[in-house]
Every structure is written in C-alpha cells, then in structure tokens.
Amino acid sequence: MSGPVADSRDLPEPVLVIGSGLIGTSVALALRRAGLDVLLSDRDESCVLTAVEAGAGRALEPSDVPEVVIVAVPPRHAGEVLAEASERWPEATISDVTSVKHGVLVEAVARGADASRLVGGHPMAGREVSGPAAAVADLLDDRLWVVTPLPRTRVEHVRRIHRLISACGALPVEMDPQEHDAAVALVSHAPQVLSSVLAAQLAGTDEDSVRIAGQGLRDMTRIAGSNVDMWSDILSANAGPVADVLQQVASDIERAVDSLRSLAAGETGPPAAVTDLLRSGAVGRGRIPGKHGAAPSAYREVLVQIADSPGELARLFGAAGKVDVNLEDVRIEHVLGRPSGLVGLSVRPDAADALIKALMEQDFDVRG
Amino acid sequence: MSGPVADSRDLPEPVLVIGSGLIGTSVALALRRAGLDVLLSDRDESCVLTAVEAGAGRALEPSDVPEVVIVAVPPRHAGEVLAEASERWPEATISDVTSVKHGVLVEAVARGADASRLVGGHPMAGREVSGPAAAVADLLDDRLWVVTPLPRTRVEHVRRIHRLISACGALPVEMDPQEHDAAVALVSHAPQVLSSVLAAQLAGTDEDSVRIAGQGLRDMTRIAGSNVDMWSDILSANAGPVADVLQQVASDIERAVDSLRSLAAGETGPPAAVTDLLRSGAVGRGRIPGKHGAAPSAYREVLVQIADSPGELARLFGAAGKVDVNLEDVRIEHVLGRPSGLVGLSVRPDAADALIKALMEQDFDVRG
Numbered sequence: 001m002s003g004p005v006a007d008s009r010d011l012p013e014p015v016l017v018i019g020s021g022l023i024g025t026s027v028a029l030a031l032r033r034a035g036l037d038v039l040l041s042d043r044d045e046s047c048v049l050t051a052v053e054a055g056a057g058r059a060l061e062p063s064d065v066p067e068v069v070i071v072a073v074p075p076r077h078a079g080e081v082l083a084e085a086s087e088r089w090p091e092a093t094i095s096d097v098t099s100v101k102h103g104v105l106v107e108a109v110a111r112g113a114d115a116s117r118l119v120g121g122h123p124m125a126g127r128e129v130s131g132p133a134a135a136v137a138d139l140l141d142d143r144l145w146v147v148t149p150l151p152r153t154r155v156e157h158v159r160r161i162h163r164l165i166s167a168c169g170a171l172p173v174e175m176d177p178q179e180h181d182a183a184v185a186l187v188s189h190a191p192q193v194l195s196s197v198l199a200a201q202l203a204g205t206d207e208d209s210v211r212i213a214g215q216g217l218r219d220m221t222r223i224a225g226s227n228v229d230m231w232s233d234i235l236s237a238n239a240g241p242v243a244d245v246l247q248q249v250a251s252d253i254e255r256a257v258d259s260l261r262s263l264a265a266g267e268t269g270p271p272a273a274v275t276d277l278l279r280s281g282a283v284g285r286g287r288i289p290g291k292h293g294a295a296p297s298a299y300r301e302v303l304v305q306i307a308d309s310p311g312e313l314a315r316l317f318g319a320a321g322k323v324d325v326n327l328e329d330v331r332i333e334h335v336l337g338r339p340s341g342l343v344g345l346s347v348r349p350d351a352a353d354a355l356i357k358a359l360m361e362q363d364f365d366v367r368g
Numbered sequence: 369m370s371g372p373v374a375d376s377r378d379l380p381e382p383v384l385v386i387g388s389g390l391i392g393t394s395v396a397l398a399l400r401r402a403g404l405d406v407l408l409s410d411r412d413e414s415c416v417l418t419a420v421e422a423g424a425g426r427a428l429e430p431s432d433v434p435e436v437v438i439v440a441v442p443p444r445h446a447g448e449v450l451a452e453a454s455e456r457w458p459e460a461t462i463s464d465v466t467s468v469k470h471g472v473l474v475e476a477v478a479r480g481a482d483a484s485r486l487v488g489g490h491p492m493a494g495r496e497v498s499g500p501a502a503a504v505a506d507l508l509d510d511r512l513w514v515v516t517p518l519p520r521t522r523v524e525h526v527r528r529i530h531r532l533i534s535a536c537g538a539l540p541v542e543m544d545p546q547e548h549d550a551a552v553a554l555v556s557h558a559p560q561v562l563s564s565v566l567a568a569q570l571a572g573t574d575e576d577s578v579r580i581a582g583q584g585l586r587d588m589t590r591i592a593g594s595n596v597d598m599w600s601d602i603l604s605a606n607a608g609p610v611a612d613v614l615q616q617v618a619s620d621i622e623r624a625v626d627s628l629r630s631l632a633a634g635e636t637g638p639p640a641a642v643t644d645l646l647r648s649g650a651v652g653r654g655r656i657p658g659k660h661g662a663a664p665s666a667y668r669e670v671l672v673q674i675a676d677s678p679g680e681l682a683r684l685f686g687a688a689g690k691v692d693v694n695l696e697d698v699r700i701e702h703v704l705g706r707p708s709g710l711v712g713l714s715v716r717p718d719a720a721d722a723l724i725k726a727l728m729e730q731d732f733d734v735r736g
Contacts, residue, residue, distance in 0.1 A: 124580050136735065138673065144580055175576060183577035186569060187585050193642070195588060196649025197620045198562055201554060201613060203652040208543060209551035210655050212492050212512055217555050218656060219587040220563060224649035232643040239639070240632035243625045245569060250625065252565045253618040257611045264608035271607070274561070275600045281564025281592035284571040287578050288586060305506065313698070314689025321682025330681070332698050367504065 011167055012093065012160050013037045016066035017057070018081055020047035023097050023125065024072030025135030028056035030168035033137045039064050050132040065089060068160060070121075071096040074230075075237035079107025086113035093157040095119045099184060100237040101148045101177035109150075119161045120148035120177055122184070123170055141169035148177040178241075185241035192223055192231055193246060199224035252277060299328050299346040302355055303367035306343055316343060319362040325351040342367070379535055380461065380528050381405045384434035385425070386449055388415035391465050391493065392440030393503030396424035398536035401505045407432050418500040433457060436528060438489075439464040442598075443605035447475025454481035461525040463487045467552060468605040469516045469545035477518075487529045488516035488545055490552070491538055509537035516545040546609075553609035560591055560599055561614060567592035620645060667696050667714040670723055671735035674711055684711060687730040693719040710735070 014037040017028045021042075028038045028051060038057030042048045048059050060066075069085040069092050071078055078098045086094050086108070094117050098104050101120045109115050123145040145165045149158045158174075165172040175183070199221040202210055235242055259273035306312045320327060329346035347355055359366050382405040385396045396406045396419060406425030410416045416427050437453040437460050439446055446466045454462050454476070462485050466472050469488045477483050491513040513533045517526045526542075533540040543551070567589040570578055603610055627641035674680045688695060697714035715723055727734050 124582060134735070136673075146580065173576065173579070179576070183573075183580055186573060186577055187581040190569075191566060191585050191588050193621070193624055193645070194562060194566055195584070196646050197617055197624070198559060199650070199652035200620065200645060200648035201558075201616060201652065202655050203648050205551075205554060205655075208541065208547070209554055211541070211657060212514065212551055213555040213656050214492060216563070216591040217559050219590055220559050221649070221653045221656065222587055223584040224646075224653040226650075228643065228646045228650060231646055232639060235628065235642050236631055236639050239628040243628035243632060246621050246625050246628070248569060249565055250618045250621040252568060253561070253614050253621070256561055256565070257614050257618065260603065260607040260611035260614070263604050264611060271600060271604050274603050275596065277561070277568060278564050278592075278596040278599055280568035280571050281589070282567070282594075282596060284567035284569065285589045285592040287570050287573075288581050288589060289579060305504070313695050314685040317682040317685035327681050330698055330700050365504075367502065 011036055011163055012067035014039050014064060014066050015068045015070060015164065016041065016060060016064070016085075016089075016092075017070045017072055018042070018085065019072035020044075020051040020056070020132045021072060022131060022134050023123065023139075024070070025051045025054065025056045025132040026125070026137065026139035027070060027072065027097065027123070027168060029054065029135055029137035030140055030170075031164065032057055034167035036167070039066055047132050051135070054132065054135060056132070056135065066092050068093045068095065068164060070164075071098070073098075074233050075100050075104060076233055078104045079111060079113075082108035082118065083111035083113040086117065090114070091117075093117055093119060093160045095121045095161050097121055097123055098237075099188075099234055101146075101180045103181075103237055105148070105150060105177055115150050115152040116154045117157050118150055119153055119157050120150075120180075121161060121165070122146040122148070122180065123165075123168075138169060143170045144173050145170040146180050147172050147174050148180050149174070150177070181238050181241045182244070185238055185245045189235055189238055189242045190245035190249065192226065193235065193242065194249065195221055195224040300349045300352045301329075301344045301346050302352055302359070304343045304345065304359060305365040305367060313343070315362070316359070316364065319359055319364065320345060320355060323351075323354050323358040325355050379404055379531055380435035382407050382432060382434050383436045383438060383532065384409065384428060384432070384453075384457075384460075385438045385440055386410070386453065387440035388412075388419040388424070388500045389440060390499055390502050390507075391491065392438070393419045393422065393424050393500040394493070394505070394507035395438060395440065395465065395491070395536060397422065397503055397505035398508055398538075399532065400425055402535035404535070407434055415500050419503070422500065422503060424500070424503065434460050436461045436463065436532060438532075439466070441466075442601055443468050443472060444601055446472045447481075448479060450476035450486065451479035451481040454485065458482070459485075461485055461487060461528045463489045463529050465489055465491055466605075467556075467602055469514075469548045471549075471605055473516070473518060473545055483518050483520040484522045485525050486518055487521055487525050488518075488548075489529060489533070490514040490516070490548065491533075491536075506537060511538045512541050513538040514548050515540050515542045516548050517542070518545070549606050549609045550612070553606055553613045557603055557606055557610045558613035558617065560594065561603065561610065562617065563589055563592040668717045668720045669697075669712045669714050670720055670727070672711045672713065672727060673733040673735060681711070683730070684727070684732065687727055687732065688713065688723060691719075691722050691726040693723050 015031055016039040017024045018041050031038045039060040040048050040051050040057045041060040071081045073081050075098050078096050105120050123140050125139050125143050162172045255273050256277055259271045263271050325347050327345055331344045356366050383399050384407040385392045386409050388410040399406045407428040408416050408419050408425045409428040439449045441449050443466050446464050473488050491508050493507050493511050530540045623641050624645055627639045631639050693715050695713055699712045724734050
C-alpha cells in the first residue's frame with residue numbers, strides 16, 4: 001500500500017476462492033493470470049483437484065491466512081459460508097459472486113459475519129456450461145461486475161474488491177444490494193420465469209401447432225431450456241423482487257386480455273390498450289444497449305439468402321471479411337423442410353453499402 | 369385435368385394476386401417462376417408497377433378472367449376483398465394469405481362470398497422487411513403454408529390451392545380455420561404480446577438496470593421491436609384465441625407470484641410451484657422442432673472465443689468450412705465493454721469433435 005499508483009504490488013494476496021464451480025474457478029484463473037497467489041477450497045475435493053490442475057491456484061492449507069475470501073457457492077449456502085469465513089479469518093475482506101445480494105448479505109450478518117469487512121459482488125458472466133473444467137481465465141473479461149457494499153462496510157475493503165475485479169479484467173459497478181436485486185429480477189430472473197411460462201404452454205399442445213412455430217418463439221423460449229435446479233435456487237433467493245416484476249407483468253397481460261376480449265365480443269375501433277402496450281414495448285426494447293454499449297438501432301441488418309451446405313457460410317464470411325467491415329451480430333433464420341437459410345449480418349449503417357456491394361459481386365443473394 | 373400426373377399443365381391460370389405487398393408479390397414471383405400467367409392488382413397503382421417491374425406478372429385488365437384469386441391484403445380488409453372477388457369472378461377459386469383465418473373467412477361469407485369456392489391460406493414466411501421491392505421468388509421455399517378449407521368448400525378448389533402452393537415451393541398443411549387461429553395465437557401472437565409486455569417493463573427503469581441486461585433479455589425482447597400497426601391489426605383480428613392463451617399465461621404467472629410471495633414471507637422448503645413451472649417449460653421447449661424439423665437437442669454447440677475485429681469471423685468460418693461439417697446454427701454472445709465475442713456453432717453431435725479439432729489446429733480458443 002506504499003505507492004500512489006495501484007499496480008500489482010497493491011493487490012491483496014493470498015486470495016481464497018471458496019467453491020470451485022464455473023464462476024469460482026474462472027475468477028481464480030483470472031486472479032492467477034494477474035500474478036496473484038490463489039487458494040482454493042470446495043466441499044467436493046475432486047472439484048478442487050480439477051481446478052488446481054487447470055492452474056487456478058493451490059489447495060487451501062490449515063496454515064494459510066487469506067487477505068481476501070471470495071465465496072462462489074450456490075445462493076442457498078452463500079450466507080452461511082460468508083459467516084464462517086468471516087469468523088475464521090477475522091482480518092480478511094469477505095466477498096461473494098452470488099447472483100442475489102440482499103438476502104445473502106442479511107443472512108451472512110445474521111449468522112455473525114463482520115459487516116465492516118463484507119462486500120457483496122455479482123459478475124455478470126455467462127453460464128452456458130458449468131463446473132471447474134469449463135472455467136476459463138477470460139470469462140470475466142469486459143464483463144460488468146456489480147459490487148454491493150453495506151452501509152457499515154469500510155471503504156478500504158470496498159477498494160480491495162474493486163482492484164481485484166479490475167485485475168480479473170472486469171468492470172466494477174457499485175449498486176445498493178436491494179437495487180441490484182430489483183435490477184436482476186427485471187432483466188434476468190423475471191424473463192427466465194416468463195420464458196418458462198411461455199414454453200410450458202407448448203407442453204400439452206398438438207404437433208401441428210408446434211410445427212408452425214417460427215423464430216420469435218424459438219428466441220423467447222431459449223432460456224426455458226436452462227438448468228431447473230439452479231434457477232429454482234436463484235428465484236427462491238430473490239423471491240420478493242421477482243414477484244414484484246411478475247405481478248406487474250401479469251397485470252399488464254390482464255389489461256391486454258380485457259382489451260382483446262372486448263374486441264372479440266364485437267367492440268369496434270382500434271385496441272387502444274394493446275396498441276399502447278406494443279408501443280411501450282418498442283420503447284423499452286430500444287433501451288437495451290447493443291454490443292459495446294451502442295443502441296441497437298445503431299446497426300443495420302443485411303439479409304443474405306444462402307444454400308445450407310458445408311462451406312456456404314465460410315464463403316459468405318470470407319466475402320464479408322474482404323471488406324474492412326466489422327460484423328456486430330450474426331443470426332441465422334431457421335427454415336423447416338429442405339436446406340436453405342436466411343443469414344442476418346448486423347453492421348454499422350455507414351458500412352452496410354460496402355458490405356452489400358461486396359456480397360453482390362460474389363453472387364450472394366442479398367435481401368437488403 | 370386430363371393426365372393422371374399433376375404437372376404444370378394441370379395448374380390453373382391465370383392467377384390473380386390482389387395486394388402487391390411483400391407476401392403477395394413474393395407469391396406472384398414464385399408462381400411466375402413456375403411458368404404461370406399471373407395478374408396483379410392493388411389499391412396503390414405504384415405498388416403494382418413495382419411488382420410488374422420485378423417480373424411478378426402483369427397488371428389486371430378489365431377483360432381478364434382469373435381461375436384463381438389470391439387475396440394478400442391486411443386482415444381488416446381481407447373479408448371484404450374476398451367477397452368482392454367471389455362476386456366478380458363467379459367461377460374462380462378464392463383464397464388468401466392472411467395470418468388469421470376464422471374471422472376473415474366468416475366475414476367473407478357474411479359479405480356474400482361463395483363458400484364452396486373459398487379456401488383460406490396462411491404461408492408461414494418471414495416479415496423482416498415489407499413492400500413489393502423486398503419480395504423474392506423463394507420467400508416461400510420450404511415454408512409451411514397452412515390451408516383452411518370450410519366445410520362447404522368443394523374439394524376441387526382445395527386441390528387447386530394445394531397445387532399452387534407446391535408450385536410456389538412451399539409445403540401445404542391442412543387445418544381447420546379455428547385450429548389454425550388457436551395455433552398461431554399460441555406460437556406467434558401471444559409470444560409477441562409477451563415480448564412487448566416484458567420490454568415495456570424496461571421503459572421507465574434506470575440506466576444501471578438495463579446496463580446489466582444479458583443475452584436472455586435481448587432474445588426475449590427482439591420481436592418487441594416489430595411494426596406496431598401491423599401487430600395491432602393482427603392481434604385485433606385474432607383477439608379471442610390470443611386472449612385465451614394470454615389468460616392462461618397470466619394465471620400461470622400469478623401462481624408463480626403466489627409461490628414466490630410465500631417464500632419471501634419466510635416459508636421454507638423448495639418453491640414447488642416455481643420448480644414445476646420451470647420443469648414444464650423445459651419440456652415445452654423440447655417440443656419445438658429444430659432446423660429441418662430435427663429436435664433442438666439433436667445439435668451440440670461448440671463455443672469459440674474470438675477477437676471482435678474485421679476478418680476474425682471470416683477466419684473462423686473459413687476454418688470450419690475446411691471440415692465437411694454443416695453448421696446448423698450460429699449465435700454470437702454480446703459482451704459490453706472492450707471488443708471480444710463468444711460464438712456458438714451448432715452442429716450434429718457426430719460432427720462436433722472434427723470441428724473442435726480443426727478449430728484448435730487453427731489456434732482458435734475453443735470452449736468445448
């Protein structure tokens with residue numbers, strides 16, 4: 001803590017990561033990449049061994065005294081493990097990576113954790129895969145990592161966590177624990193329930209109905225295929241805020257139902273409530289940042305019809321690569337039946353014409 | 369009608385397409401591609417001119433007598449236009465391409481259309497773009513095209529429509545009009561409302577909440593950016609069936625809310641109602657056919673971390689193209705902050721190992 005500049009000498013170590021799952025092991029790998037001494041522990045010895053073999057650190061020994069402890073266990077165990085860590089290492093900064101913050105921190109304090117050293121955290125990182133074997137050092141690169149100190153948390157402990165997050169390549173964002181929980185309820189937990197509710201409507205329906213499903217339904221039900229136990233745990237831990245969002249959603253749907261029922265009963269004129277809802281939806285959609293934080297409307301989608309055979313996508317991206325244009329997004333529209341596909345390439349508007357020209361010169365079937 | 373085999377000589381012509389929008393003009397182009405004489409009309413003369421210039425057929429003359437009339441106008445006008453066509457050409461087969469069937473056909477008959485010649489239709493084709501200039505002959509290739517005859521429709525007229533659909537490259541599927549409306553309410557119209565309701569929750573929220581949004585929310589709100597007037601029209605025309613689906617959705621959400629409220633109030637144990645809902649969602653999701661009708665679980669996703677710079681995707685698809693592997697789907701995960709991207713390549717499971725090997729040999733960062 002001597003120099004004015006925060007370099008690697010200022011980073012606290014050793015750091016103990018408790019829980020060698022995907023997120024815990026990825027955090028450990030990122031800390032190792034930054035040159036830190038990292039200790040690992042998990043109730044399951046084999047997970048620690050896998051993480052050690054992956055280069056995520058060394059197994060915790062009874063004589064070790066971590067300066068920082070990061071708890072990376074499921075929400076239902078996090079409060080207890082935070083409290084145990086606080087008691088066992090009375091000088092250490094105690095943090096976690098749980099996707100719910102208020103309840104976990106309240107439970108930790110209730111179980112005796114020292115609030116002055118407690119700094120909640122939640123890295124916004126993907127979860128397509130799980131377990132220590134799937135962990136990678138750059139999982140957290142460029143990701144937002146929410147930091148939720150308590151009113152009693154001492155600022156030196158908050159700073160330590162900020163520095164470790166930056167060392168992991170992530171971007172710290174401070175929020176109040178309850179603000180965080182309301183935000184993830186809105187943008188992550190309630191959408192998960194909605195996706196499942198929508199997909200559940202398909203469970204008992206006939207084959208003809210699901211056959212005519214299009215890309216919209218596919219997109220809206222993708223996350224309904226996620227791990228049931230993990231989500232059941234997350235939703236339980238953030239029950240209140242998720243219920244608040246879902247209550248509002250149900251009430252908005254009921255208004256749409258009333259408006260549609262009036263129309264079905266013969267009322268004439270436009271369905272004002274439904275149209276208003278569609279308009280609000282378009283406004284809300286426009287608020288989601290695009291890639292790199294740009295507004296989604298900042299991109300233009302160039303549609304290309306291609307034969308769905310090996311090499312065609314390669315030929316398409318080869319042609320696109322010859323122009324100095326960055327592809328911001330790619331999607332492929334599914335077609336049932338014979339092979340063929342519609343590929344959407346999103347680019348900045350000023351790059352679209354050059355891309356279209358290059359693709360047409362290569363005889364691609366560009367749809368504007 | 370002489371030969372036993374249905375070849376192009378059996379196809380009825382001329383075919384009149386009323387309405388020169390995206391779908392109408394695409395149908396006309398597909399019929400022209402099949403060698404048929406196609407007539408065009410639209411309330412807007414300039415749309416007919418655009419369609420004629422695109423090679424979709426010739427403008428309707430007063431002396432023309434179509435054998436088949438296909439009405440491709442918005443739902444709120446379709447019933448009236450079908451009835452007018454039935455009266456003006458008393459021998460013709462009368463069909464349409466409206467996305468709602470029961471109400472439109474009932475209105476057409478109520479306005480005097482001859483039910484014995486009336487065959488409803490709905491091609492399941494994309495709508496990313498609109499207008500005759502965006503039309504293409506192969507928009508309907510490999511698409512399902514729902515056919516909804518009435519109980520009084522004579523079978524020769526149904527056969528004519530089946531033959532024209534096949535000539536357009538699409539796949540006819542017969543359904544009862546009300547069955548069709550219930551099916552599209554479930555797989556298309558209600559999901560549209562849900563996407564808008566979810567996106568609408570973001571309209572008034574603070575910047576920090578939307579900043580932490582992930583791919584799940586993006587996917588679920590994509591269609592909330594669709595054309596408001598078009599969807600208001602479609603939802604009005606199918607108000608009853610959409611209200612039925614949404615009512616069930618709202619009731620399922622209310623059950624989840626009750627279960628979550630009990631947990632938030634201190635009830636212990638697993639949230640049975642929520643877990644059941646997540647399970648039903650996973651089952652329902654599994655029922656959506658994958659590309660080419662295969663089950664979604666038939667594919668394995670290979671994840672690759674790439675630098676987000678011009679040429680990197682080209683290099684990736686170039687490497688993938690060298691293996692004889694068909695990419696069934698591609699998605700790119702957005703990362704806020706510095707450029708980088710996680711690309712998911714879906715392939716048949718027996719092809720995954722060859723793809724992974726080839727990509728690793730080209731120094732790609734494969735995540736399994």
